Amino acid sequence: MRLSFVWWNTSLSPAGRDRATDEQRQFVCSMVNFMLNKMQIDFLALGEITNRDVKAIMEKCELAEFDTEMDFVKNGRSRFDTCFFYRRDKLMLLATHPITSNKGNRTLKIAQRADFMIPGYGIPVHVFVSHWPSLLWCHENSADRHLLGVRLRDSIEDVSPEREKLANVILVGDYNDEPFDASLAEQLMATRDRELAKRKPHLLYNPFWRHLGFSKPYSPEMTDDSIGGTYFHKNGEITRWRTFDQIIFSSAFLGQTEWHLNEELTGVLNFEEYRAKIIDTNEIFDHFPVFGVIEEVDNDG
Amino acid sequence: MANFAEAYKLGLNAANKAKKSKEEINQIFYELKKQILEATDGKISVMRTRLPDPPKLGIISPLKRRVLGMTESSSSYIRELHEINSQIDEKEIQHWAIAAENLLVKNSEKELARWSQDRGGYPCKIILDSKTMYCEDKVGLENALTKLLSDPVVGETLYRLQNIPLPEQVSTEATTD
Structure with missing residues (x-):
């Protein structure tokens, strides 16, 4: 059995602010429908989304096999802007937990934790959905960026029964930080080193280190349809590409159980039509969806 | 050679900082207790306590x-x-909680949220129903406690506690009848 996870920052309603046209909302609905029903994705988390957007998706998409979970309740001056859809015959939702950090008058939204069980296997999987503040609201050297990583790490340890060994944890989100930034690489302990993560089960493995640059090597004949990250910053001066959207796995999926990460099926979803919208300066869209897969493998072979 | 003297000084500083943080946290709970007592005519007390799991x-x-x-x-x-x-x-395993009780009714203690605190004072953690709130400093803790008190389920618990019929009143009514 295989379980597929997608994170997509839809760009529809940043910070809960409704800004999308009906046409843009309709486009998002068609993407969601495609991912859930054609690609057969089992878990889809969406960011920068409001009640109104979810309502549109529920009206326009074929969701008979899916359940939805959202919590847009105000937290301090802002609110969570994420929701998720999951295939109910493959994932059984036990509970959800919003996690925040109150520092001074700021409320940092760390993650929304969803506790699932895989029916038929009795295996718990904890998914943490995060949309961390943008560099505009929390600059790159702010101590708060470290705090986001520290508290996400604390929250993961809270669900892990053993101190030095993490539970079955999958992190999805737009961290507004790249895999090499201290919040993720140091505080969260999401490493690029797969072998080390296998040996030190308190580490997480971040497969998005391999998606920091253009997916295809340069050649004179190439048509420029490859992508150099997950986020396209139209006015970037040194680079327009960032890898802010990531799916990170606890080392439990690197051989400690029969459930393994399928890294070949983990990466950035580059749809041609959507890529054109992202490059278009008149469009609101700027994030690619990212996906990750875990699958059951018979260890005895 | 390891610099034990330096480590000792660091430890003393950390202990001092932790002491100050804990005093600050105690002061916040003292103020919370005082204000709720005043608002409920001395009936309801809110405190940190250990409760059975x-x-x-x-x-x-x-x-x-x-x-x-x-x-x-x-x-x-x-x-x-x-x-x-x-x-x-x-x-029996116990956990720390933020609880409220009606001071006029014995054993009326009700849990409002789970509570934990770092060895150094901050961060503190309040788990209210499914919500986890880390509190990183004084204002953060005050804001989290304000959210706790304005939660509808907590409000209902406090309302019920405040309106528990007093044992004396029950017996008085019985005598009158």
């Missing part, structure tokens, strides 16, 4: 609530949980 079978209650069309595999998962739980020593 709920029975272990509580682990599966969210599952029970959600899974109506339960599959055979999930049923066996639950059976397994029951078996594991029944093997656990029934010795």
Whole structure:
């Protein structure tokens, strides 16, 4: 059995602010429908989304096999802007937990934790959905960026029964930080080193280190349809590409159980039509969806 | 050679900082208690206390609530949980909580949220229903406690506590009849 996870920052309603046209909302609905029903994705988390957007998706998409979970309740001056859809015959939702950090008058939204069980296997999987503040609201050297990583790490340890060994944890989100930034690489302990993560089960493995640059090597004949990250910053001066959207796995999926990460099926979803919208300066869209897969493998072979 | 003297000084500084943080946290709870007592004519007290953990079978209650069309595999998962739980020593385990009590009624203590605190004072953690709130400093803790008190379920708990019929009143009414 295989379980597929997608994170997509839809760009529809940043910070809960409704800004999308009906046409843009309709486009998002068609993407969601495609991912859930054609690609057969089992878990889809969406960011920068409001009640109104979810309502549109529920009206326009074929969701008979899916359940939805959202919590847009105000937290301090802002609110969570994420929701998720999951295939109910493959994932059984036990509970959800919003996690925040109150520092001074700021409320940092760390993650929304969803506790699932895989029916038929009795295996718990904890998914943490995060949309961390943008560099505009929390600059790159702010101590708060470290705090986001520290508290996400604390929250993961809270669900892990053993101190030095993490539970079955999958992190999805737009961290507004790249895999090499201290919040993720140091505080969260999401490493690029797969072998080390296998040996030190308190580490997480971040497969998005391999998606920091253009997916295809340069050649004179190439048509420029490859992508150099997950986020396209139209006015970037040194680079327009960032890898802010990531799916990170606890080392439990690197051989400690029969459930393994399928890294070949983990990466950035580059749809041609959507890529054109992202490059278009008149469009609101700027994030690619990212996906990750875990699958059951018979260890005895 | 390791610099033990320097480490000792660092430890003293850390202890001093932790002492100050803990005093600050105590002061916030003192103020909370004072204000709630004033607002309830001396009836309701809010404090940090240790309470017994709920029975272990509580682990599966969210599952029970959600899974109506339960599959055979999930049923066996639950059976397994029951078996594991029944093997656990029934010795009472306690946790820290923020609780409220009606000072006029014995044993009226009710949990409002779970509470934990770092060895150094901050961060503190308040778990209110499914929400986890880390509090990184004084203002953060005050804001989190304000959210706690304005939560509808907490409000209802406090309202019920405040309106528990007093034992004396019950007996007086009985005599009058």
